[in-house]
Amino acid sequence: ILNVEQSPQSLHVQEGDSTNFTCSFPSSNFYALHWYRWETAKSPEALFVMTLNGDEKKKGRISATLNTKEGYSYLYIKGSQPEDSATYLCAFKEDNFNKFYFGSGTKLNVKP
């Protein structure tokens, strides 16, 4: 079983704050890393698919970077809004297998 770790486990910020969290994964046999946003009582929705070292993806106020050599990805949220409150999951895919290993998520709560 591969170890995919996310930190912090939870985060409480004020509306307007910028924030970031980390996904760590094995640095060997990298194939892809996915970020998902999971709102309470809903199902996970894909944010980004990252495949190349140095990748940087952006969607509105949310962006992500990838470092496959050291085995981490950062997710950034600029100017957090209450609607950003959710659990953010990363999922790592090893080369040659289509099995994804999910981290336990970072639960973000943005207070108005």
Add this chain to the structure above:
Amino acid sequence: DAGVIQSPRHEVTEMGQEVTLRCKPISGHDYLFWYRQTMMRGLELLIYFNNNVPIDDSGMPEDRFSAKMPNASFSTLKIQPSEPRDSAVYFCASSFKGGFYEQYFGPGTRLTVT
């Protein structure tokens, strides 16, 4: 497309009963995944299919669990007999081939075994 469809959305059953969860993937997707979400273990992969063929079932907890995909538009996850520790939310997801494509998750089935 309507997205990934799962049924039922909620299932309450008694210990020992058979439970069947159903999933219809997005048309054209050739990968289908079954996940279980629990407080203790988070989101864990149970089994996945490629072109209707089971590829990796190493996450299936025990022989009481079985999954089938008789065609490209339908999959089932069966638990027989069910136990209280099987209570969880079960998600089905589908994707195009390969890790370059994101997974689309269904709304989940909340299973309660009493």
